[in-house]
Amino acid sequence: MALLNDDGRPIFQQIAEKIExxxxxxxxxxxxxxxxxxxxAAFYQINPATAAKGVNLLVDQGILYKKRGIxxxxxxGARNAVMEKRKQQFYEHYVITMIRExxxxxxxxxxxxxxxxxxxx
Amino acid sequence: MKTFRRQLAFHWYDNRKRLLFFxxxxxxxxxxxxxxYGIYEPENALPxxxxxxxxxISIFTVLIAYIAAANSFPLLMGFGYTRKQFYWSSLIxxxxxxxxxxxxxxxxxxxxxLLLPLLGFNLDNxxxxxxxxxxxxxxxxxxxxxxxFLLSTMMYRFGxxxxxxxxxxxxxxxxxxxxxxxxxxxxxxxxxxxxxxPHYAIAVSLGIALICRRLYxxxxxxxx
Amino acid sequence: xxxxxxxxxxxxxxxxxxPDIVPHICFAKSVEYAWSEYKAQDILxxxxxxxxxxxxxxxxxxxxxxxxxxxxxxxxxSRGNQSLLGIVKGxxxxxxxxxxxxxxxxxxxxxxxxxxxxxxxxxxxxxxxxILSTHLIDESAxxxxxxxxxxxxxxxxxxxxxxFVAQARYLQGNSQHLGAYLGDARVLNSKSLGSVTRIAWxxxxxxxxxxxxxxIEISPVPLQKLFVYLTRQExxxxxxxxxxxxx
Numbered sequence: 001m002a003l004l005n006d007d008g009r010p011i012f013q014q015i016a017e018k019i020e021x022x023x024x025x026x027x028x029x030x031x032x033x034x035x036x037x038x039x040x041a042a043f044y045q046i047n048p049a050t051a052a053k054g055v056n057l058l059v060d061q062g063i064l065y066k067k068r069g070i071x072x073x074x075x076x077g078a079r080n081a082v083m084e085k086r087k088q089q090f091y092e093h094y095v096i097t098m099i100r101e102x103x104x105x106x107x108x109x110x111x112x113x114x115x116x117x118x119x120x121x
Numbered sequence: 122m123k124t125f126r127r128q129l130a131f132h133w134y135d136n137r138k139r140l141l142f143f144x145x146x147x148x149x150x151x152x153x154x155x156x157x158y159g160i161y162e163p164e165n166a167l168p169x170x171x172x173x174x175x176x177x178i179s180i181f182t183v184l185i186a187y188i189a190a191a192n193s194f195p196l197l198m199g200f201g202y203t204r205k206q207f208y209w210s211s212l213i214x215x216x217x218x219x220x221x222x223x224x225x226x227x228x229x230x231x232x233x234x235l236l237l238p239l240l241g242f243n244l245d246n247x248x249x250x251x252x253x254x255x256x257x258x259x260x261x262x263x264x265x266x267x268x269x270f271l272l273s274t275m276m277y278r279f280g281x282x283x284x285x286x287x288x289x290x291x292x293x294x295x296x297x298x299x300x301x302x303x304x305x306x307x308x309x310x311x312x313x314x315x316x317x318x319p320h321y322a323i324a325v326s327l328g329i330a331l332i333c334r335r336l337y338x339x340x341x342x343x344x345x
Numbered sequence: 346x347x348x349x350x351x352x353x354x355x356x357x358x359x360x361x362x363x364p365d366i367v368p369h370i371c372f373a374k375s376v377e378y379a380w381s382e383y384k385a386q387d388i389l390x391x392x393x394x395x396x397x398x399x400x401x402x403x404x405x406x407x408x409x410x411x412x413x414x415x416x417x418x419x420x421x422x423s424r425g426n427q428s429l430l431g432i433v434k435g436x437x438x439x440x441x442x443x444x445x446x447x448x449x450x451x452x453x454x455x456x457x458x459x460x461x462x463x464x465x466x467x468x469x470x471x472x473x474x475x476i477l478s479t480h481l482i483d484e485s486a487x488x489x490x491x492x493x494x495x496x497x498x499x500x501x502x503x504x505x506x507x508x509f510v511a512q513a514r515y516l517q518g519n520s521q522h523l524g525a526y527l528g529d530a531r532v533l534n535s536k537s538l539g540s541v542t543r544i545a546w547x548x549x550x551x552x553x554x555x556x557x558x559x560x561i562e563i564s565p566v567p568l569q570k571l572f573v574y575l576t577r578q579e580x581x582x583x584x585x586x587x588x589x590x591x592x
Contacts (some may be wrong), residue, residue, distance in 0.1 A: 008565020038469040046487040196379035200395040
């Protein structure tokens with residue numbers, strides 16, 4: 001459990017997200033090779049089948065593709081695809097949560113907006 | 122079959138050091154006997170050595186048969202060998218051991234028969250016939266191994282009391298057989314003299330083997 | 346070993362005393378009574394003689410990592426070293442089906458980590474089925490593809506690890522809100538402090554959004570806790586030994 005969260009989300013999903021993070025931060029440029037599932041498994045100390053599931057998830061979404069006999073590569077346009085996906089998730093995970101917490105604390109939308117401006121400065 | 126070869130290789134590796142140690146002791150004893158007593162009674166020198174060796178080899182046979190039943194059995198079961206495989210490999214093991222050790226001993230005696238006269242021993246009265254000596258010893262040790270194997274297996278499975286019971290049966294059956302001296306050494310020593318008892322010994326061994334076969338069919342492996 | 350009831354089969358062939366199957370199954374225990382009088386190096390020699398697929402190089406590597414004293418008699422080895430020797434036997438045997446019974450008993454944390462690493466690496470390189478029983482669930486859960494729960498000799502659940510993880514949640518919040526759920530069979534445990542209740546729930550949660558809006562916190566239940574709850578449940582037959590099944 002080297003670098004994975006204990007937040008109850010499936011591990012394969014976390015693996016997929018780690019790869020996506022690497023793509024966004026350009027640690028994995030498009031057309032570059034992604035580590036093998038065995039390498040992921042060894043790095044995070046998880047079952048190879050789980051690692052494979054995470055990788056395959058991205059293959060299904062067209063973010064990674066397989067070159068037979070060589071390995072997995074980052075697809076063309078993957079970065080944009082991931083960014084779009086994350087933006088949507090951003091709304092669901094961060095924004096909604098923020099709104100809910102704000103509501104709990106009695107912060108109005110106007111105050112919330114001011115906070116955002118302040119934080120951005 | 123490969124499983125037999127592997128099990129026999131195991132038994133060989135297991136017993137190497139014991140055999141070496143034992144061999145050294147036997148040779149030392151023989152030398153001591155010859156040097157100490159043989160000089161005074163040269164006609165008895167060879168029979169003296171033979172009896173000593175016979176007793177020593179018998180003890181060693183008892184040891185390895187016991188180890189096979191009480192320790193090698195659970196060990197081999199832990200390595201993925203079936204009971205059937207263990208049973209048959211044990212029979213082969215004892216047969217091979219008896220044959221080999223009695224060959225070695227007979228060879229030793231034959232060599233002494235040749236060498237001792239050169240050292241001044243008078244051995245004219247002693248007759249050493251290689252074949253019969255080898256055969257009768259093989260039968261004797263094999264029977265001994267099978268008996269101890271049975272005894273050890275009974276004790277391993279059913280406890281010490283069953284072993285004691287078996288020994289009682291053995292002593293009683295010896296009385297029926299008609300020896301005056303109910304000791305194993307004397308009873309088996311008869312095989313040196315008469316060619317018929319070795320066949321008898323082998324027959325009894327096979328009978329014991331059958332009993333063991335039934336025992337091993339459903340033997341539990343003790344884990345403590 | 347003799348089955349008391351039921352049958353053990355591998356690929357539909359009965360296992361017991363079957364000379365075709367038994368050699369392909371390696372059962373490594375953390376304590377082997379039959380090894381008492383032998384030195385570790387002798388035992389390893391036995392392994393190399395008795396297992397046709399024995400990988401001596403891998404065994405040597407493990408011996409180095411685990412620092413098992415070779416010239417000591419087995420009975421004089423520490424509990425941890427005895428377990429580690431069992432691990433060496435199990436992993437280097439290269440048997441297609443390898444069972445490790447409580448392999449980490451008495452082993453310190455560093456060596457346990459080494460074991461998990463070696464196990465994972467070897468499994469990645471040479472695939473086989475490894476079934477492992479352990480009491481240290483949180484530590485090793487990620488290694489498992491499947492977890493099998495046994496209670497009193499019966500298999501009561503056999504699922505992918507992720508299924509257990511995905512469906513075990515703590516719901517914490519207002520006792521009144523959660524009171525409605527208490528009768529449900531999927532509630533494994535409940536605790537209250539003042540007007541706050543926390544229940545452990547095993548099952549899908551369809552209305553997560555709604556619950557959060559109600560102010561109910563949803564957090565994951567660690568696997569080990571989950572299995573404790575399952576074990577304690579009288580009605581649901583659940584179990585503690587966790588089996589890892591990789592194939």
